[in-house]
Amino acid sequence: MKENGRTEREALFDVLAAGIVCHLGVIVDGHPMVVPTVYGFDREHLYVHGSVASRSLTAGTLACATITVVDGLVLARSVFEHGVNYRCAMIYGVPRPVVDDQEKLAGLRLLTEHVTPGQWEYARQPSRKELAATTLLALPLAEASVKIRTGPPDDGDGPDAALEVWAGELPLATGWQHPVPDPVLPPSVPLPAHIAARAGTRLG
Amino acid sequence: MKENGRTEREALFDVLAAGIVCHLGVIVDGHPMVVPTVYGFDREHLYVHGSVASRSLTAGTLACATITVVDGLVLARSVFEHGVNYRCAMIYGVPRPVVDDQEKLAGLRLLTEHVTPGQWEYARQPSRKELAATTLLALPLAEASVKIRTGPPDDGDGPDAALEVWAGELPLATGWQHPVPDPVLPPSVPLPAHIAARAGTRLG
Numbered sequence: 001m002k003e004n005g006r007t008e009r010e011a012l013f014d015v016l017a018a019g020i021v022c023h024l025g026v027i028v029d030g031h032p033m034v035v036p037t038v039y040g041f042d043r044e045h046l047y048v049h050g051s052v053a054s055r056s057l058t059a060g061t062l063a064c065a066t067i068t069v070v071d072g073l074v075l076a077r078s079v080f081e082h083g084v085n086y087r088c089a090m091i092y093g094v095p096r097p098v099v100d101d102q103e104k105l106a107g108l109r110l111l112t113e114h115v116t117p118g119q120w121e122y123a124r125q126p127s128r129k130e131l132a133a134t135t136l137l138a139l140p141l142a143e144a145s146v147k148i149r150t151g152p153p154d155d156g157d158g159p160d161a162a163l164e165v166w167a168g169e170l171p172l173a174t175g176w177q178h179p180v181p182d183p184v185l186p187p188s189v190p191l192p193a194h195i196a197a198r199a200g201t202r203l204g
Numbered sequence: 205m206k207e208n209g210r211t212e213r214e215a216l217f218d219v220l221a222a223g224i225v226c227h228l229g230v231i232v233d234g235h236p237m238v239v240p241t242v243y244g245f246d247r248e249h250l251y252v253h254g255s256v257a258s259r260s261l262t263a264g265t266l267a268c269a270t271i272t273v274v275d276g277l278v279l280a281r282s283v284f285e286h287g288v289n290y291r292c293a294m295i296y297g298v299p300r301p302v303v304d305d306q307e308k309l310a311g312l313r314l315l316t317e318h319v320t321p322g323q324w325e326y327a328r329q330p331s332r333k334e335l336a337a338t339t340l341l342a343l344p345l346a347e348a349s350v351k352i353r354t355g356p357p358d359d360g361d362g363p364d365a366a367l368e369v370w371a372g373e374l375p376l377a378t379g380w381q382h383p384v385p386d387p388v389l390p391p392s393v394p395l396p397a398h399i400a401a402r403a404g405t406r407l408g
Binding site for chain 1: 224225227228229230231234235236237238239240242266267268269270272274276277279280281282283284286288290292294296312316319320323324326327328329330331334337338356357360361364365367368369370371372373374375376377378379380381382383384385386387388389393394395396399402403407
């Protein structure tokens, strides 16, 4: 894929930046299992929390991590031509449990900063014990594909275009709402700027 | 799970009603593959478009369909206690290609009406040829699990509660935006009420 001068590699990082949860597919006892989990990434790896999926990873089997951003519905004249505008990245690879403390800290930092920019320096960072209790997986980004659909339905130039049926897109947008303090939080603790600034902004 | 008088079965249907895309995990040539696809459902089955996944289904192998609604971030005092508020349904079963025309029409209607209520009667319904060209899969809802997390972080009653760190939830909401007409749509075709009424409402 090379569209408007953007490479598939650049499109991959755009989708990774736009999403917040990936769906990780692994094989457990011969059966597929798909679990949602937050992620972080750099230019080489996708980092995911491995608590749920880790029991399947001893064999070093392949996994598939899919990140999907739904941008809206494609409403056509015919039901048959209906579809979805979306951006989707699929990453295939053998997830590697991260064991080195420095790499684990770096991966957790990427994950935290992807989900909530500014939070790594603000919240209390993992202790040695917490770090040991955290399972982090690194999935190489070497094998990935990106699929993107945008724009109006495809039946505007066919016979159905003569029908008196409205056609177009119904966009979908996801946005951050106002933060809700923990009921037991002392009122003296201020809302930090990096969280306050997010309310009202869009994800993706 | 039985919480506040709701059974896990009722929670399953709540999550199915709240989502719009499922992530379908199948095994292709021994490797897991996770593809996003829209779905519909009744009390017995999840119906999904099978175009992408169908090549793996000849063997009648198991699939896992996961529907996830992300409700927000759980921001704790420590990075370790961070999490996500979400509702997730995982359905395990052997997808059956729907071959009977009446069942296929009924399944497509469920799918269309779940994604865009009112659209099945409004748009042109599938012709015989289109119906034959559509792959629809029925996944039994007999084996399913639901996971839900709500509420504030869990470190409000531990030693970290003494830290001067803001903690709480950062909710995420997804909403329908204003419809965008197909550029080639004649201006004389009005926007139908069932689409117009959706703009500004929330998904899930």
